[in-house]
Amino acid sequence: MSKRIQLTAALPAAARNIVALHQTVEKAAADAGLDQRLIELVKIRASQLNGCAYCVDQHSRDARKLGESERRLYLLSAWRETDLFSEQERAALELTEAMTRLSHTQDVPDEVYQQATKVFTEEQYVAVAWAATVINAFNRLGVTSHKPLPADPK
Template identity: 80%
Template sequence: MDQSATSMIIMSTRIQLTAALPDAYRTLLTLHQGVEKAAADAGLDQRLIELVKIRASQLNGCAYCVDLHARDARRLGETERRIFLLSTWWETDLYTEQERAALALTEAMTRLSERQDVPDDVYERALAVFTEAQYVAVAWAATVINAFNRLGVTSHKPLPRNPA
């Protein structure tokens, strides 16, 4: 993409879908909160869930969500190195087996349009390291962040000027 096209994308103003239909957005936030609670109740580390959110957001090209969840992960104690290397997680030994299974599942679910399925080996790998409740929470976390990504990317949601 040439620089003028990139500038047009960054500079364009679009309808912010979350603000345009606040009741639907609140419903999505309520769903998100329910999934976060299910993940905590299942004993999942919140940092794992943030890695899922970051990775799906990277794949979907949602800068707003990558920024938000990288900051959230850092607040939870995640290292910059692991965040920086997340786009090549399979090439390192920096991630646990649970994290690797969650990331593989997240990638498969995020790329459904390419495969129309979650491969059996990805599913089986996840079931080998997660309880059923944990698997369900990870799959729902991937689902919810993909919904948020679609709203953010479509709206060109701007980054906060002074992130906390």
């Protein structure tokens, strides 16, 4: 893989702002009563779709630290084919996929929106949608920069 300019390092003020946005969204999710593991699943799934190895690695490790099972992480890309994910998680993953694929779909289908607003409060829905938005921004920076993986922490 070719070495590229690291966009976050090249414009640290912007990087600090996106990190601050991330922290705001994380607090909103916590304040809305969302399980942090659900938010990590959102981050991982969007990162899988965007092909961001750095973010898949980071958020999989973060999810494991929060107690997420390896089995669910292994099966996340095939979540529709299992009964391992709750109704809220399924709605969050469906919303995340729709938002991540906007360049193809041009919309979040009404049924996806309706299912998400059925299982989430307004505050929770907002937090999930913002979490998907922020991780998509991070993915675009990481993929464009070919952000290298950190050393294996073992």
